Amino acid sequence: MRINRKSICLLALFFTKSGVAAETLEQAFTEAVNKNQRIFAAKANSQAAKQEIFAAQGQRLPQFNVSGGYTQLSDTPSAETHLDGNSVQFPISSAGSANAQAIISLPVFTSGRISHSIEAAEAAALASQHDETTTILNIKLQVAHAFIAIFRAEKALQVAQSHVISLKSHAKDVHNLYQQGMVARNDLLAADVELSNAKQLVLQQENSLQIAKANYNQLLNRDLMADVELIEQFPEVPQGDYVTLSQQALLKRTELSGLTAQVHALEEQAASVKAGLWPQVNVSGGYQYTQNKYQTYEGMWMANASVQWQIYDGSTAHRSDALNSQALAVNSQRNDLISAIQLQVRQAWLAIQETQKRVVVAQTATGQADENLKVRNEHKLI
Template structure:
């Protein structure tokens, strides 16, 4: 009966003209949260860098114009001259550095895509946690208000008995003190609810309206899967670090290209002038075409090249250490999430029984108080136990959803 009453109150709470459910909240967060937008921009930046890394595989085309005027001349030198040129150049070989640089850039871009997905998963969990916290604080406020109502009623009854000379003044004052404390608890609960809504609104980038109610959670949101194979290696964060390792491996090969020769080819078209106009120059052809092949090989660079390779290799080792550490952390998170879920289930079962007994206990003590058998302090204790039992029940109820949400994040389940 209690369970039906609780679920009925939850459904009634969701029947509101301005209601938002958990799925809608997650959709809003994924569309408007600034952490996700930041990672989206990072991903786009890495994509642009990846596209730029393809440029060395295409020829370079340059146009140039130069004009010189001299105050003094030497033999066979004119006072003024000008040169215009069009040059097409292309790198034929540079130790495969460009190929490996392109691979490295591509892996970095893929890593950013996985990081973006990991950020989305984090925001989904944060949204669920904030949403559930608001629901918990709503129930906490209702519980505190119910306790205050009971204290108000007890105070009225105690006041009447005091006026009739049936109880001492200290008994009345005891009830009044508890009633005032209950009012303070209501004020505190309102503040905690307001803070919880502000936290959720922050994740939703101010998309939560002031009068917008949150719909209750559905049973399907308690569904989870603990049998997903090899979920650790399929986590976005793990995949991102693996791509980063591949990137450093490719970059290491690219850096090693400095030990090999570089071969470049170019073709240029030139025209000359004996003033600022390119209209011919005495002793020069009307136009000139020059084809050139250049081979170069650095034999010594002061240890720069070898140390660059070593530094990149050490970066790769750092990422490997981060990757293995992350796998251990995820395994621990998984074990903790399973334990938290099991504890949440047991707590909920216990809280159900405790709430039923607390309600029965309050009814018994209240009847005895009205008959003059029990003292005010007995009814105060019964009210406190009932309020605590309600709070524990709702906390245990929502802790199940929190535990499932955490487990889903750890296993990266949809």
């Protein structure tokens, strides 16, 4: 089988000598989403919020209660009457008796207390989903920063190592010139000091590279000392002016949607609490048994309809007002976040503009440096 040089390069790109497969930024994103503990926590919070919806909806369902017990009295309950002018007592139940009941109850009308509670739970669940998405995006952003930081550290290390090689050659030339008596000892010492400083910079860059790799591994929930091999492939630069990009950010950022849902959840909670001050209608029915040999029917079926109206409560209104105030606070946070997002987009857009201009300047400087090196070599300058 014939293998061309291109195939060999591709194989070398994906597999290193250590056997670690090189990975792209998208692969890093996928692994982070599947392994990062903060994302697991956010997903667990979303599941908990969904269960709160079921709990709120369960308030509309019938409740079935079974209870029983045994009561022992100090005296036998009795009734007193008068016959022919004489006082007569006769027992109406035993001193000790058992009782049991099975009751089913159903809320018929709650003045909106349950419906507002369900709305609040649904809004809170939606907020949790947005928080989960925000957490995933934040982790991806951190992974991207860590991904790029590794390349920056590697490039900085290469530059530092290249500088050491250059200074070694320079120090060797100065040493030869010193032996020939063409330069002073001070020039020799200066060359040695500059070389030592360059070697220290290499050590610093090597340490920075290891720290960058450890940070990357931590985000992917790996061993901090695991080998890291990356493919130098990055997303396209966003196109558009600042105004367009800012509008896109305000439409797509899940933090804003999450805070909006939180505001709605708090408002619905406040309405649910306040509805508790209005009439609550319940119906119930079941079977009751009371052990009593003096009673004709020890077990009886029953039905009941009840209305409860809490005319005044010293705390409910304040709890409702507190929730509304919390909603106002979250809404203010949302308004502040809008400004913060616009600032983030502005800073990122300006950074892109600056980088693009610096690339042009750096390319020009590189060309000038190459030309200068060519001239020096032609004239055999040191």
